[in-house]
Amino acid sequence: MSDVKKVTDGEYDACLKLGENAFNYKLTQEQIKNRKWQMDKQDIFAVYEGDRMAAKLHLLPLQIFLNDKKVDMGGIAGVATWPEHRRKGYVGQLMKEALKTIREKGYSLSLLHPFSIPFYRNYGYELTQYTYTYQGSISNLIVEHPSYDGKLVRVNKEEAPSLLNDVYEKAASAYTLMLAREPWWWERRVLTDDTQIIAYESQGHMQGYLLAEMKKDRLVIDEFIYQTKPAFQALLQWMKNHDSMTEQIEISMLPGDLDAFHFANPRFKEVKQPYFMARIVDIENFFKLYPFADSLDNAPLNIKVYDKYAPWNDGVWQCIPKKEGMVVEQTSDEADIETDVKTLSALLLGSLPIEKAIFMNKLTGDPSSLARLSGWIPNNQPAFLDFF
Known part of the structure; x- marks a missing residue:
């Protein structure tokens, strides 16, 4: 070797x-x-x-x-x-x-884009993020026309990172696993010379933006982020204004941002595709960072984790919720709950409901211990718009 x-x-x-x-x-x-x-x-x-x-x-x-x-x-x-x-x-x-x-x-965490999901499951990664794309006719977009004091502005590539990053980060912080973008990442990984950058500005503040590219047969919206309803409606109207140029539109969105009520014809196609995988690399550090839900119960809960490729994670972890955060250490005591690292990662990062993990026998333990763990996990929604 x-x-x-x-x-x-x-x-x-x-x-x-x-x-x-x-x-x-x-x-x-x-x-x-x-x-x-x-x-x-x-x-x-x-x-x-x-x-x-x-x-x-x-x-x-x-x-x-x-x-x-x-x-x-x-x-x-x-x-x-x-x-x-x-x-x-x-x-x-x-x-x-x-x-x-x-x-x-x-x-404490690692992410990757898999060429094969089963292949990387062998290394402890689990599917956590999906892409959400809407495809259909521009004429089916429903746009309200509320009165607002903002305006749409076209942004050049050089000034985009400083103007748009605050809007992006406010949206990203509502999810788990969204990438924190440095200026160079915007310039070299997000934007291209063909990207049209349109932002909604009101009272000197950016409240939303979209990244678009005009293809031969359709308008492609690679990113659509907004903080206010006027920003949403104004940017949606900008899309609809292309009805003389093309009939078709493709919009990439964060999960839950669009639904059938925004389209005149609900047969507008919604495509959900598996995208990124994640895994916990260091359980001890991750549990100290993770935003567990507040718990009135500070009794220990012992979780046995199987991890072949990161053996420092393998074993029984005693977890005690405290006001200052989770106290976690390995123990020789018997486990209350057993699982593997990829299931634990999916549970805590929000892509696998605990009820489904129990039903699939990926998470086992006595009912009271499983109920306690369920109460510790906040309602997380993972998302990812980038690629590497």
């Missing part, structure tokens, strides 16, 4: 060549320059056979929202192996190294 090594900047070209092969694309010189700039911010690990890179993985140091709290997160991306070196266990080596590094950095 070959050793995992950290990639240096002199090996960036080898990483990019492997990525082009694995994901079947060809980068332009400008894209190569942009990728290398971003790679300087990443930890990249590789397995070699001789002096040739056989497999690689990128670890991105990012932050996500746990409701209104920003927490550090390790994003896994660019996992790739040359075809002649596949099925040799190299990705497993890379994933173990990445999880160990994430923990050493003090991060």
Whole structure:
């Protein structure tokens, strides 16, 4: 078995060549320059056979929202192996190294976009986020015309991060797992030269925006964020004003933002697609950060967690809710509840209701202990608009 090594900047070209092969694309010189700039911010690990890179993985140091709290997160991306070196266990080596590094950095969570959901479930990740897209005729959008004192403004790419980020973060803090965006992320990962950026401004404050692109056969809204009803209606009217240019529209939304009542014809198509996966990397740190619901009961609850790829999580954890936060430590006492790390991650991050986990035998224990755990978990809604 070959050793995992950290990639240096002199090996960036080898990483990019492997990525082009694995994901079947060809980068332009400008894209190569942009990728290398971003790679300087990443930890990249590789397995070699001789002096040739056989497999690689990128670890991105990012932050996500746990409701209104920003927490550090390790994003896994660019996992790739040359075809002649596949099925040799190299990705497993890379994933173990990445999880160990994430923990050493003090991060408690990891997210990734899977090429195969079953594959990454093997490493303790579980499906947590979906995309929500609405497709149909522009003429079916219902727009009210309330009186408002704001206006729509077209924003250029350079000023967008500073003007829009507060609006974005207010929306993001209402969910779990939304990415906290730095200015460079807006500029290099969210916006392109083809993005139309339209914002609603009232009394000197941005109250909403959309990111749009006009395709040959439809208007595509990649992001639609608003804080007020006037912002929602004004931006919706901007979409409808394209009825002379195209009949079709595709709108990407946060979960629950649109429903049939906003469309004249409720046959407007709604598409929900599996998107990102997440896992708890460090249970002890995560439980200290997690916004558990207030509990009047401060008796201990022992939770046994199975975690093959992060063995420091494997075992029984005694959890005691206190006013200052959850007190958690490993114990040799018997467990009240048993589960695995991917189920625990989905439960706490809001993608799996506890009743369903119990029904599927993914969470077991005596009824009183399960009821107590249920009372600790707040009503979280995970979401994600970005990609890496």
